[in-house]
Amino acid sequence: xGLAEKILQGDIRAAARLMRDVDDGFTSSIxxxxxxxxxxxxxxxxGITGPPGAGKSTLVDQIxxxxxxxxxxxxxxxxxxxxxxxxxxxxxxRIRMNRHADDEGVFIRSLATRGCLGGISRSTGDVVNVMxxxxxxxxxxxxxxxxxxxxxxVRMAHTTTVVxxxxxxxxIQAIKAGILEIADVFVVNKADRDGADRTVRELSMMLExxxxxxxxxxxxxxxxxxxxxxxxxxxxxxxxxxxxxxxxSGDIHRFNSEKNSTILMEMLxxxxxxxxxxxxxxxxxxxxxxxxMSARETDPYSAVxxxxxxxxxxADARVAG
Amino acid sequence: xGLAEKILQGDIRAAARLMRDVDDGFTSSIxxxxxxxxxxxxxxxxGITGPPGAGKSTLVDQIxxxxxxxxxxxxxxxxxxxxxxxxxxxxxxRIRMNRHADDEGVFIRSLATRGCLGGISRSTGDVVNVMxxxxxxxxxxxxxxxxxxxxxxVRMAHTTTVVxxxxxxxxIQAIKAGILEIADVFVVNKADRDGADRTVRELSMMLExxxxxxxxxxxxxxxxxxxxxxxxxxxxxxxxxxxxxxxxSGDIHRFNSEKNSTILMEMLxxxxxxxxxxxxxxxxxxxxxxxxMSARETDPYSAVxxxxxxxxxxADARVAG
Numbered sequence: 001x002g003l004a005e006k007i008l009q010g011d012i013r014a015a016a017r018l019m020r021d022v023d024d025g026f027t028s029s030i031x032x033x034x035x036x037x038x039x040x041x042x043x044x045x046x047g048i049t050g051p052p053g054a055g056k057s058t059l060v061d062q063i064x065x066x067x068x069x070x071x072x073x074x075x076x077x078x079x080x081x082x083x084x085x086x087x088x089x090x091x092x093x094r095i096r097m098n099r100h101a102d103d104e105g106v107f108i109r110s111l112a113t114r115g116c117l118g119g120i121s122r123s124t125g126d127v128v129n130v131m132x133x134x135x136x137x138x139x140x141x142x143x144x145x146x147x148x149x150x151x152x153x154v155r156m157a158h159t160t161t162v163v164x165x166x167x168x169x170x171x172i173q174a175i176k177a178g179i180l181e182i183a184d185v186f187v188v189n190k191a192d193r194d195g196a197d198r199t200v201r202e203l204s205m206m207l208e209x210x211x212x213x214x215x216x217x218x219x220x221x222x223x224x225x226x227x228x229x230x231x232x233x234x235x236x237x238x239x240x241x242x243x244x245x246x247x248x249s250g251d252i253h254r255f256n257s258e259k260n261s262t263i264l265m266e267m268l269x270x271x272x273x274x275x276x277x278x279x280x281x282x283x284x285x286x287x288x289x290x291x292x293m294s295a296r297e298t299d300p301y302s303a304v305x306x307x308x309x310x311x312x313x314x315a316d317a318r319v320a321g
Numbered sequence: 322x323g324l325a326e327k328i329l330q331g332d333i334r335a336a337a338r339l340m341r342d343v344d345d346g347f348t349s350s351i352x353x354x355x356x357x358x359x360x361x362x363x364x365x366x367x368g369i370t371g372p373p374g375a376g377k378s379t380l381v382d383q384i385x386x387x388x389x390x391x392x393x394x395x396x397x398x399x400x401x402x403x404x405x406x407x408x409x410x411x412x413x414x415r416i417r418m419n420r421h422a423d424d425e426g427v428f429i430r431s432l433a434t435r436g437c438l439g440g441i442s443r444s445t446g447d448v449v450n451v452m453x454x455x456x457x458x459x460x461x462x463x464x465x466x467x468x469x470x471x472x473x474x475v476r477m478a479h480t481t482t483v484v485x486x487x488x489x490x491x492x493i494q495a496i497k498a499g500i501l502e503i504a505d506v507f508v509v510n511k512a513d514r515d516g517a518d519r520t521v522r523e524l525s526m527m528l529e530x531x532x533x534x535x536x537x538x539x540x541x542x543x544x545x546x547x548x549x550x551x552x553x554x555x556x557x558x559x560x561x562x563x564x565x566x567x568x569x570s571g572d573i574h575r576f577n578s579e580k581n582s583t584i585l586m587e588m589l590x591x592x593x594x595x596x597x598x599x600x601x602x603x604x605x606x607x608x609x610x611x612x613x614m615s616a617r618e619t620d621p622y623s624a625v626x627x628x629x630x631x632x633x634x635x636a637d638a639r640v641a642g
Contacts, residue, residue: 030622037620260614264607264621265598271625272593275633277586286585293581299358300585301351304592312596313632 004035007134015134019109022126033126036133043132044243047157048142049150054165055189058226060142064106066236067138073105075131075139079124079153107131121153122266151182159242163187166195180206183219184242191223217245276311325356328455336455340430343447357454364453365564368478369463370471375486376510379547381463385427387557388459394426396452396460400445400474428452442474443587472503480563484508487516501527504540505563512544538566597632
């Protein structure tokens, strides 16, 4: 029996194995992912992002516990695009594994690298699909940091949570502005700290300034103290409210269609590049171009024209790029 | 006379025009970039990154003034991948323009979007090439934030500066760890603030922990107060020391060759994707695939297989991806 079949029958070790195969770039893993695909699209995806130190991991633990109490199975994908440097995601994985180690209703996976078969959001999408096909009801995608990669990743979720924390100072304003528009829910965590009221007030003011169509979703600013479990039930209720909104408003269709398009585009981009790169690397074309560039005799624009003319069917080299 | 010729003769308005054409996605701009390419590779590139609020813009102004005193022409590229949200780069552009408006030896350009013809680092590379061909001696590439995009961008520079500031609290540790390995020079700006000693000490300790080969460059931690011009001459001296190191050690060859490879790969990736995307979007293939994905009848992995088999010469659809 193949990995996909085993996964569909609930074999957790097969799921872990497939995710590792995807990471390691085994092309056989693509066949398994193809088989799983018709069984995806059922899980509810929650994205969580925010600056380092905001307490996101603790919050994810608490949300997980709350959904477990409701009888839901929970998948967690912790994504750290920077962790070739920090090793952060792997560490977080170990800590969390301890807490949920005995719970078969929780499946945790860290993504610490950009992956062999494409970008980090591609890898995240593959892992989410495996968890979805496994029958996880809720999948939480957590990122470290608030860079563009992270924004792209959490946007894959149905509901995006931006976690803030009091007392990061005025310098955090720039970050706030940058992620204001992706949040469906704001959480001010560590809400017992000095300055929590101010952070809540500032976020609320920024939200009021945004223009919205009638009936459009208005993000709330919720307070939590994740370490003591305060505010978690309210947060989960807000998730369920947003989920209901997506369906009653019909936004879910636009969301799904945009998401499918993004996924397809990213896969196509990676695949085309890897295919052509493999050819020019092995037949000496690449070395020749790079040597010409070093001497400033070949420019990369013309080199790319030539590659396109040679490897794409009916390509028109005049389509500059 | 074409734009490229005019630029090579020192026409600043032609340079501004070409950069705008590149932004707007005019394919004619590629022909101009091809003509400029043989005249690039002479400028010294300085990258500057660090968290929001670290005072990077003021620092860049002071470095610019210092190089102007040495008789060098200075180009500045301010890159803000997040500014579709914040508008930050554009604002910064206007503020700085005032200061250097009358100085023909300074050319400033902000990049606020990912650009039409590719990613943000591709756009940055194009702008740097234009400034290089214009005869700018020093080109400063400044980013907001410290995300992966920014790291990729500042790595294009010969010398990478990471700017820190005292008093961002323990939460900044994660950021520090993430960018430690890309810095050739550390700057603790606003060094008159409380906690400056501690920040310098922490950075120095982290640097001491790193392993280095004999003779390898050891980054220094410098203090500046950019708003008062304190520490700028020492910083410029350090830049010149690193530049000299690159040449005496021979590292410059490895640097150039890696950079050329990165540039070529990114252009190739963008071009292949845009070419094929244009075809499947206009002939209905894309709409058909997306409709199949919505119904979970088509999986994106197989769809990409089919596209590759159809549009790449001699492609082998079994090469999964």
